[in-house]
Amino acid sequence: MCSTANYVLPLRRTCEALGTPGKLCGGVSMSANFSGARSHGAPQDTEMDVAWQELMAITELQFEGPGEGSYETAQYQSMEPMVPMGGYGMAQSHPDPPTAAACEISTAGTYDGCYPQEVPACHRLGNSTEAMYGHCESQLNQRMFPTSSHVQPSLMAPREQMNMSGTIQGHRRANACLAQGLNRHMLWTTHGQSLHPRSADDLESDSGLSLGSSPPLASPDNPGGGGAPGYQSAEIGMTYSDGEPDSMTEQARAAHIHYPMDYQNQSHSYLHSGAHPSYFSTQPTLSTQPDAPWSVKQQGQPSALSSLYVDSGVSSRGSSQPNMYTKPQGSISTPAPVSRDERRAMALKIPFPMDKIINLPVDDFNELLTQYTLTDTQLALVRDIRRRGKNKVAAQNCRKRKLESIIHLERELSQLQAQREHLAKERLEFKHSLAFIKCRLTDLYSEVFSHLRDEDGQPYSIDDYSLQQTPDGKIYLVPHTTMQKREQC
DNA sequence: CATATCTGTCATAGA
DNA sequence: CGTCTATGACAGATA
Structure with missing residues (x-):
């Protein structure tokens, strides 16, 4: 069984659930909910694409503040050790393509930790499962009551509904x-x-x-x-x-x-x-x-x-x-x-x-x-006890995974928001730089024209002529009339 | 008393 | 086909 695939699926489910809050609520038909929640992959992917495009659309800057990068990174690392346990682990160190690309784009070191390597955290904590869980739990509790809450309330809600202090x-x-x-x-x-x-x-x-x-x-x-x-x-x-x-x-x-x-x-x-x-x-x-x-x-x-x-x-x-x-x-x-x-x-x-x-x-x-x-009764009881006992553990693990998934998504959101802000700033800088270069070019253009003289020693009119450079590097003075004819042709 | 949260349990799907 | 696991949904207990 592949641990990565095994985890990706529930994570995606959680994403879907987050994307469609109604699915978290009880429905009339459980089976209908089940099929609905598990068979609508394509629309969800589309939504994710749209969401990504929105994030990349840096025209509207609504960033609310930098993400708590170091904290969340450390936090998530603490979750990683589940991988060897039951084939579960957060993030699996596989950056989603958009995020990975974004991280490459990013020039600032801020995004180096976009997807931390979780394994070291596991080793750091070693076999001290007490510390492992305690760490996780304490951080969950911290997340429960953030001192600097910049996360959108809409995202806080589902997390707070979960068991944060078991x-x-x-x-x-x-x-x-x-x-x-x-x-x-x-x-x-x-x-x-x-x-x-x-x-x-x-x-x-x-x-x-x-x-x-x-x-x-x-x-x-x-x-x-x-x-x-x-x-x-x-x-x-x-x-x-x-x-x-x-x-x-x-x-x-x-x-x-x-x-x-x-x-x-x-x-x-x-x-x-x-x-x-x-x-x-x-x-x-x-x-x-x-x-x-x-x-x-x-x-x-x-x-x-x-x-x-x-x-x-x-x-x-x-x-x-x-x-x-x-x-x-x-x-x-x-x-x-x-x-x-x-x-x-x-x-x-x-x-x-x-x-x-x-x-x-x-x-x-x-x-x-x-x-x-x-007796048959005893046998049935034993099997029921076995089933219930295993399911109880499974439910506990499932809930923990869900919490961690939410935390992971929140952190990812913070990182993407920070990245978006960074890209917006970068775009603004490029825009200013471009404007400056254009201005400088216009000045140079005018200066060059001011030094040009025809056979009679008269200056060329900048309204009648323009300078054009050919691919071989040569510069020609071209009358506008000629250019217009070329365009018409 | 109403509400939110936590937890166990069941049903179900999938491996 | 039986077993196991994961998870949504539900119900009961509790704060």
């Missing part, structure tokens, strides 16, 4: 969710099933499990799938379901008996991990060992979350859902977010961790499945 937001939300989780906890334990006939999962999800692709699964109040109707951790007092507590405990005990794993302890170990707010390991684990699936070993390195683009692990960063049923802070253990899928997996007693479900290669994943006897 990490911060995640932390902020994590704290906020504690209170929220407390409220939810109280709500569920107070009202119980009578007020909430549907499970938390069903209430949270628009569709719960994937529509049509999976049979109904055993969400806490949907025991039809063969799993426990709910899961309750007795040790930490977590209640994932609005079911009867006694029966829940029963179910938990049953799980204890019928399955080799101790979910309570597993959950406990997860909750005690603390370092990472998620059950998910963010490091792909290629090991196919089916034992100790919920062990702390699966916690993975939290740094993976900060890797450039979400690698393959699934995080609960900023997710509002995982915290909803966690125990309020200040209790026995550090609150750990439990996503719906995690609860489902526990409810159905899936005998391997989310980490493996999501991150294992398909072969290893299938091999893992063969090592256990799973």
Whole structure:
């Protein structure tokens, strides 16, 4: 798979979307939007040509100020390291033809950095993905609140609609969710099933499990799938379901008996991990060992979350859902977010961790499945978890790419505006220079004429004669009448 | 309470 | 054909 081509396409899509704001909005028909957004390449190209011509039309000077060249360049370089990750990278160091030409035209050093070489930035940052992402994020935040905002508001708008502070937001939300989780906890334990006939999962999800692709699964109040109707951790007092507590405990005990794993302890170990707010390991684990699936070993390195683009692990960063049923802070253990899928997996007693479900290669994943006897419901849940987990990461990456694409386009716009201004100044200088040369030529012409004399010693009239130079360098005095005859011929 | 933003999820296309 | 990835669209949670 070619990383360049792979990136160019989404970038172009983003360009198209920016060019036609309506496409960013929800349409009546998704499929229609899809086809529309992806099949109108030619008109968009025409628009780009027109836009370029406008930029080149230096008659109307509406430049608003120099671009923040160095800053944006550095910023964009910081994005580049995605290239080796998943075949994504910004700009790809392939200047668009117009810009490249423009850069060549430009005589000032201002445009040397028109398209910076991104690779060094990657190497500068090395493997410190923390720094990599932190850099990106911080700059995104800076872009969010520019101190010298010369970018047109129309271009600020789409960017500001995007997630510019995911990490911060995640932390902020994590704290906020504690209170929220407390409220939810109280709500569920107070009202119980009578007020909430549907499970938390069903209430949270628009569709719960994937529509049509999976049979109904055993969400806490949907025991039809063969799993426990709910899961309750007795040790930490977590209640994932609005079911009867006694029966829940029963179910938990049953799980204890019928399955080799101790979910309570597993959950406990997860909750005690603390370092990472998620059950998910963010490091792909290629090991196919089916034992100790919920062990702390699966916690993975939290740094993976900060890797450039979400690698393959699934995080609960900023997710509002995982915290909803966690125990309020200040209790026995550090609150750990439990996503719906995690609860489902526990409810159905899936005998391997989310980490493996999501991150294992398909072969290893299938091999893992063969090592256990799973019901259809469990199998469907596992596959749904895998699909959702991968898609969640993909969505996160997709959004980051979109943000970076917008930033890239804004920077490119600034550069083109600066270039336009430069060319306009250059044109003005040439115009003045030309006027001066014309004036000088007229003077010289008159002076030459003033020194010319005919056979009678009389000066030639500048109205009746003109000087003309032939290609061989010789100069002739030509009467206007002769010139007129030539023109008539 | 309305709004904006963030995030997870689904549907879909394409590789 | 199954899987994976990318992305638009949507919904829910939250600030």
